[in-house]
Structure formats: structure tokens, C-alpha cells
Amino acid sequence: MLSHADNERLTRVGPGTPMGNLFRRYWLPALLAEELPERDGAPVRVRLLGEDLVAFRDSDGAVGLISAYCPHRRAPMFFGRNEECGLRCVYHGWKFDRNGACVDMPSEPPDSLFKTKVTIDAYPTWEGGGLIWAYLGPPELRPEPPGHELVRTTPEHRYVSKSLEDCNFLQALEGGIDPTHATIMHNGNIGDRTFLNDYDKLVAELNLDRTDYGFTYTGVRPRGTHTWVRGYHWIMPSFHMRARAEGNFGRKKDHDEIPTIDGHIWIPIDDEQTWVYNFGYSHDPAQPLSREQAHVIETRLGRGDYLDANYVSRLNRTNDYGIDRRRQKTQSMTGIEGINTQDFALQEGMGAIVDRSKEHLGTTDRAIITLRQILLESLDTLERGGGLRAIDPATYRNVRSIDRMVDNTLDWRLATKEDFVAKF
Ligand code: FES
Ligand SMILES: [Fe+2]
Incomplete structure (x- = not known):
């Protein structure tokens, strides 16, 4: 939970506001x-x-x-x-x-x-x-231009889009960096519901490392003879980079899918609306995306037929995001089609700016707690005239995220070291 004053400090972005001043440095x-x-x-x-x-x-x-x-x-x-x-x-x-x-x-x-x-x-x-x-x-x-790996990819390697989210940027960003909800809310194959009784399958060993651009979060889950390692980065102020390997690890394999780096950038339109930029690119500079592969990423990240010409989702609060209660009983956790649409339903439904003084945060909310701590620290630093994280692109230029199975005989940190380095 957060005091009302801190909640205001973190969410208002107009000219002259603390968070507005912070965003204006990037x-x-x-x-x-x-x-x-x-x-x-x-x-x-x-x-x-x-x-x-x-x-x-x-x-x-x-x-x-x-x-x-x-x-x-x-x-x-x-x-x-x-x-x-x-x-x-x-x-x-x-x-x-x-x-x-x-x-x-x-x-x-x-x-x-x-x-x-x-x-x-x-x-x-x-x-x-x-x-x-x-x-x-x-x-x-004015800092040097952005240095994210994304900006060095070619149009043949990547996909970008955006969608309008009808709420404050922070609850959208917090949804993006919240790893636990993915296995629950985005579960599209609930079958006999036993997954809700398997804590180990749901919740990873969490490794959260503060960095000079934000933090790195690595979830490590046991999977028999292997360990499933998923590491993502939050780059100040609102860039989220994660990875998606081929359709193994119990997920349905999309046709012709190749490993990708993907993520979102949440950009405040104002206090109560947000542009969610979606991106995805091939993990390998030698392997551009085919049109079919780009389409897989496109639909996974929420465009497909979901957006109208103004980048607004056709499934929105006016039609309850197209929720199908029958599918919710038998098939998916939400009964709502599309990952982004599921996120929007929950995040927009919290209200324009969520009242964080009424929350009860648990053990899996560590990333969210750290995000808020770093943002609040940054607001103080900014007011004192100190240096901010991720202003210098050199701090994050070479990072990338990973999604990999590692044999249990190996030390996952050593085995994945090279995967965390940008290839473009
Ligand atoms: S030139 Fe007169 S209002 Fe623009
Ligand atoms: Fe989500």
C-alpha cells in the first residue's frame, strides 16, 4: 500500500508535477x-x-x-x-x-x-x-538518443504497434512487470483447474536485481530435469523488455513461431489515459521475421482484428471486453479473448487512477514494490538535482531478456549469462 500523497506523486504527469518532470528527462x-x-x-x-x-x-x-x-x-x-x-x-x-x-x-x-x-x-x-x-x-x-536494442533492429526483424489504454500509466506498467498474474489471469487452458493448487508451478523463485537502468527480474521455476528461466528488464521510466522462446514450456506452440524479444512501453497521454506501445523482434540478427511470424507476434501482442483505425480496442468496457462466461467456465481464466484485452479489462476496471492506499500487497508483489521504491527515490533525486537511472543509454544498451530451459546439472546463472546480452 501507498500513502495518498505518494500515489499522487507517482501518477500525475502534467507540466510541473514530480512524475511529469521525471518523464520529461527521457x-x-x-x-x-x-x-x-x-x-x-x-x-x-x-x-x-x-x-x-x-x-x-x-x-x-x-x-x-x-x-x-x-x-x-x-x-x-x-x-x-x-x-x-x-x-x-x-x-x-x-x-x-x-x-x-x-x-x-x-x-x-x-x-x-x-x-x-x-x-x-x-x-x-x-x-x-x-x-x-x-x-x-x-x-x-537532453540525453543521447534512445539505446534500446529495439532501435537497432531493422523493419524486417521487428513488429511495433500501439493501443489506447483508458487508465493511468502506472497501473498499466505495474500489470506488465507483475509476473504472477500471467500464469493465472492469462491462462487459456484451465482444464481441470488443478493448476490453481500447484504453488510451485505458479510461483517462481524470484531474483530481483536493482541495476543502474532500473531492475532485472528473473523467475526460476522447476520443470522436472530442467529449470525454466525467464528474465526481464524494466528500464526507466516505463520500458519493459521480456522474451518468449519457442512454444515449449507447457505453452501452446503458435504456428511457425520463432524465439523473440518483446515487450511494451507505457507512455502517459495524460493522468487518465496511456499509449501502450507493443514491440517484438527476432532474437537473431541473421533471422528476419517472415510475414507469418510477424503476424503471430502481431496477434499475440494484441493487434490482429482487435484495434480500430485509431488504435482503440474494439473489445472495451462498453462491451465488457467481449467476455464469454461459458468459455470462462470451461476454458480460460477470464473468458476474454487476447492477452492485451485481458490486461485492459482488469487494469481499466481498477478506475482511472487506482487507489493504492487500499491495497494489500503479498510476497509476489516484490517487483511492484521495488518499482515504486525506485520511482519514488528517483523523484527525490530529481528534486535534489542528482543523476537519474537510464538517462545514459550506455547503462542499458547491451541488455536483453531471456526465456530458456536450463538443464538442472548446470548453474542457471552461468548458463544464461550470454543470453542476457543484446545481439543487435
Ligand atoms: S495565423 Fe492566425 S490563428 Fe494561426
Ligand atoms: Fe498481463
């Missing part, structure tokens, strides 16, 4: 690269950390991210004309480049210097991993 995904497919194409609305913005790909192919409102009389820049390296407000024709400079002001006399005095708020962007990243913090503290 590069964050602002949208998918596929949303701005062409130069001088249609601008896209972006809401990020409670700020209303507009993104556009200019004639050079670079992406501008500027205020949603024109500094003249606050007209919406979304309706602007994207032309010749700038976005022109269609109300009175003022035009701004991707850095926010006013480059044309046809409504003022030609000799006027007014346009040199007016700018529109603009944030730097960087493209990588199929994502357009933005930095909303103090310019003098």
Missing part, C-alpha cells in the same frame, strides 16, 4: 513512424504528458512536434497545410518550421520584423525502432 515514443508515412503528408494530433501537440513530417522527411495551437490567435494547427518545410496555419497563414521558427507571416507588412519575434513551442524528435521519439524536457539536459 526520450519518449510520441507516435508510430507509420502514422507519418510521407513527406508533406497529413499532420497528426499527439497528446503527451497532458500537452496537446501536432506532429508532421516535413519536406526533408524530418518530423516536427509543435504546439497544437497557433501562437497568433490559437487556431488548431491540426488543420494546417504541410508544405515546403513547414506547417502553415490556415486561419491567417502564419507558417512554422519543425524547430518552431515562424518562417512566413503573410498577414503582416513585408518589412515587418514581427515574425522574427514569434515562435511556436516545438520539441526535438528522433526516429528509431519504428517509433518517433520526443524529448519534452529542458533543452540543456
Whole structure:
């Protein structure tokens, strides 16, 4: 449980809030690269950390991210004309480049210097991993571009998507790093229900190591002659990287599946809505994904037919996420189709911002407790002007997650050491 004050501190992300200030020290995904497919194409609305913005790909192919409102009389820049390296407000024709400079002001006399005095708020962007990243913090503290292994993969190796989650980012992030719920809530093969009586099968030996980018969490479960080792990373502020091996370990094998690294990035739209970025990529640089393999990842990570053109799930609270009570009795724990949809049902159902002063955390909540401790420590560090985890990409550039069976005759830590190192 958490005090009301700490809960507020951890969940509010608007300008000037503690957590808002923390997020503003990192590069964050602002949208998918596929949303701005062409130069001088249609601008896209972006809401990020409670700020209303507009993104556009200019004639050079670079992406501008500027205020949603024109500094003249606050007209919406979304309706602007994207032309010749700038976005022109269609109300009175003022035009701004991707850095926010006013480059044309046809409504003022030609000799006027007014346009040199007016700018529109603009944030730097960087493209990588199929994502357009933005930095909303103090310019003098801008870190190096993101260094996650994902950004070094090629489009042929990876899959990225996003989906709208209708609640605060922290309960979504906490759901992602909570390993125990996966074996219970996401169980799609409950059969005779005996799995609920097998503590060893459900709960792993937990190894949680704090790192200078966040933490590494390794679950170790006995499986006869072998040990099932699953290790993931949380990289500050909200990047989760895990792995998925071939369909063994008691899971149903998806057709043509190859081992992948996958995960999510939770990005606050504002206090009560979140973009969940989903990614997955081949574990091997020599092995690009076939279209079928990409499709397996795509449907597993929640796109498939589930999302509409605005990246909103068709199964949502208005239709109780499509819950099928008959299937819930006989087949799956939730009766809800799709891993992401199951997560959304539970996390959105907690309310827009979960009241953590009413929780009762148990032994398997260690990752969540550590996550909150590190975030609260980071807020203190930020206020004291100290250094933050994962600002320097060198701290996490070479990490990757694993999912492997290790023979019991081996020391799993030694046997898996190399698997934890990035290959791209
Ligand atoms: S409001 Fe944009 S040019 Fe006037
Ligand atoms: Fe989940």
C-alpha cells in the first residue's frame, strides 16, 4: 500500500508535477513512424504528458512536434497545410518550421520584423525502432538518443504497434512487470483447474536485481530435469523488455513461431489515459521475421482484428471486453479473448487512477514494490538535482531478456549469462 500523497506523486504527469518532470528527462515514443508515412503528408494530433501537440513530417522527411495551437490567435494547427518545410496555419497563414521558427507571416507588412519575434513551442524528435521519439524536457539536459536494442533492429526483424489504454500509466506498467498474474489471469487452458493448487508451478523463485537502468527480474521455476528461466528488464521510466522462446514450456506452440524479444512501453497521454506501445523482434540478427511470424507476434501482442483505425480496442468496457462466461467456465481464466484485452479489462476496471492506499500487497508483489521504491527515490533525486537511472543509454544498451530451459546439472546463472546480452 501507498500513502495518498505518494500515489499522487507517482501518477500525475502534467507540466510541473514530480512524475511529469521525471518523464520529461527521457526520450519518449510520441507516435508510430507509420502514422507519418510521407513527406508533406497529413499532420497528426499527439497528446503527451497532458500537452496537446501536432506532429508532421516535413519536406526533408524530418518530423516536427509543435504546439497544437497557433501562437497568433490559437487556431488548431491540426488543420494546417504541410508544405515546403513547414506547417502553415490556415486561419491567417502564419507558417512554422519543425524547430518552431515562424518562417512566413503573410498577414503582416513585408518589412515587418514581427515574425522574427514569434515562435511556436516545438520539441526535438528522433526516429528509431519504428517509433518517433520526443524529448519534452529542458533543452540543456537532453540525453543521447534512445539505446534500446529495439532501435537497432531493422523493419524486417521487428513488429511495433500501439493501443489506447483508458487508465493511468502506472497501473498499466505495474500489470506488465507483475509476473504472477500471467500464469493465472492469462491462462487459456484451465482444464481441470488443478493448476490453481500447484504453488510451485505458479510461483517462481524470484531474483530481483536493482541495476543502474532500473531492475532485472528473473523467475526460476522447476520443470522436472530442467529449470525454466525467464528474465526481464524494466528500464526507466516505463520500458519493459521480456522474451518468449519457442512454444515449449507447457505453452501452446503458435504456428511457425520463432524465439523473440518483446515487450511494451507505457507512455502517459495524460493522468487518465496511456499509449501502450507493443514491440517484438527476432532474437537473431541473421533471422528476419517472415510475414507469418510477424503476424503471430502481431496477434499475440494484441493487434490482429482487435484495434480500430485509431488504435482503440474494439473489445472495451462498453462491451465488457467481449467476455464469454461459458468459455470462462470451461476454458480460460477470464473468458476474454487476447492477452492485451485481458490486461485492459482488469487494469481499466481498477478506475482511472487506482487507489493504492487500499491495497494489500503479498510476497509476489516484490517487483511492484521495488518499482515504486525506485520511482519514488528517483523523484527525490530529481528534486535534489542528482543523476537519474537510464538517462545514459550506455547503462542499458547491451541488455536483453531471456526465456530458456536450463538443464538442472548446470548453474542457471552461468548458463544464461550470454543470453542476457543484446545481439543487435
Ligand atoms: S490563428 Fe494561426 S495565423 Fe492566425
Ligand atoms: Fe498481463
